[in-house]
Amino acid sequence: MSEWELARVRDQVAQLPGSLRGPSAVDAGRGVAAEAVLQAPAAGDDYPSTQDVSSVSGRWIAFGSVQLVAAILAGASHFGARGGRLEPEIAANIAVIGTLVSVIFGVLALRLGASMPMVLRSARRTPIIIALVLLPIGFTLGLVRLLTGESYEDVEMIRAAVVQAVGFAALLVIIRLTPGAAELRARAGLSDAECAELRVRDPELAQRMKDAEIQALLALTALGQVDAQLAERESARIDERWGESGESSPST
Numbered sequence: 001m002s003e004w005e006l007a008r009v010r011d012q013v014a015q016l017p018g019s020l021r022g023p024s025a026v027d028a029g030r031g032v033a034a035e036a037v038l039q040a041p042a043a044g045d046d047y048p049s050t051q052d053v054s055s056v057s058g059r060w061i062a063f064g065s066v067q068l069v070a071a072i073l074a075g076a077s078h079f080g081a082r083g084g085r086l087e088p089e090i091a092a093n094i095a096v097i098g099t100l101v102s103v104i105f106g107v108l109a110l111r112l113g114a115s116m117p118m119v120l121r122s123a124r125r126t127p128i129i130i131a132l133v134l135l136p137i138g139f140t141l142g143l144v145r146l147l148t149g150e151s152y153e154d155v156e157m158i159r160a161a162v163v164q165a166v167g168f169a170a171l172l173v174i175i176r177l178t179p180g181a182a183e184l185r186a187r188a189g190l191s192d193a194e195c196a197e198l199r200v201r202d203p204e205l206a207q208r209m210k211d212a213e214i215q216a217l218l219a220l221t222a223l224g225q226v227d228a229q230l231a232e233r234e235s236a237r238i239d240e241r242w243g244e245s246g247e248s249s250p251s252t
Contacts, residue, residue: 001208001211002208005208005211006212006215008035008036009032009033009212009215010215010219012032012035012185013029013216013220016029016032016225017182018223020182021225022227022230023230024182024186025220026217026220026234027185027189028182028186029213029217029219030189030213030216031185031186031187031188031189033189033209033212033215033216034188034189034190034209034212035185037205056117056119056120057117060116060117060120063105063108063109063120064120064123066101067101067102067105067106067109067127068126070098070101071098071130071131071134072098072130073098074095074102075098075131075133075134075137075138077090077091077094078091078138078142079141088142088151091142092142092151092159092160093156093160095138095142095163095164096159096160096164099163099167100163102127102128102171103167103170103171105127106127106170106171107174110174113178121184122180122181122184123181124178125178125180128171128174128178129175131167131168132171132172132175135167135168136168138164139164139165142157142161142164143157143161146161190209192241195209195242199242199243206242207242209242210243213238213241214235214238217238218231
């Protein structure tokens with residue numbers, strides 16, 4: 001295992017949520033190890049940071065920006081002091097557009113996740129959470145403006161309320177289907193079958209993977225996210241997955 005890979009593992013483990021503990025933390029650490037070794041850059045290159053947006057293409061930045069703005073407009077179009085707010089009908093139409101765009105982009109982000117840069121992929125839930133927080137507030141403010149007679153077009157206000165309610169329900173479904181950063185890490189880990197195949201195909205790479213998983217486990221233990229008893233069990237499991245040190249790879 002190279003110094004680059006070791007540094008990568010320790011850095012990415014340190015960025016895992018502190019609330020992630022036990023078997024979930026172990027699974028995420030296994031994914032970190034796989035990314036560090038299997039996505040290693042060419043000699044002389046730097047590792048791409050999962051928190052660095054400088055290397056993200058403009059189209060993905062535009063995608064994320066539109067999704068974020070739509071999430072805000074979906075529920076915040078009625079915000080403002082009396083006299084400084086948008087007209088009720090205009091605010092209602094903006095809320096409809098914002099809600100529809102939030103749902104559409106939430107579905108697109110879910111379907112395009114595998115092709116998105118990691119920094120955006122791991123943040124896909126953020127605009128949805130913002131929309132889910134603001135939509136009930138916007139829904140309530142819109143009804144208040146309707147019931148107090150501030151609006152002259154009841155149909156537009158009612159339509160906006162219906163769209164916001166349906167959009168809120170749709171976003172709840174989308175966020176349940178959208179994996180968080182820790183789950184994405186866990187999915188990157190290799191299965192037992194993949195470990196066995198790699199040991200046959202490339203023993204040297206398999207040894208680097210084993211070393212990376214050990215370092216990830218040590219880092220998680222040092223951070224207190226994995227207790228000593230679980231760390232001992234997982235250490236034995238690493239030996240089962242990758243073989244004891246010095247053990248020859250299984251023959252084909």
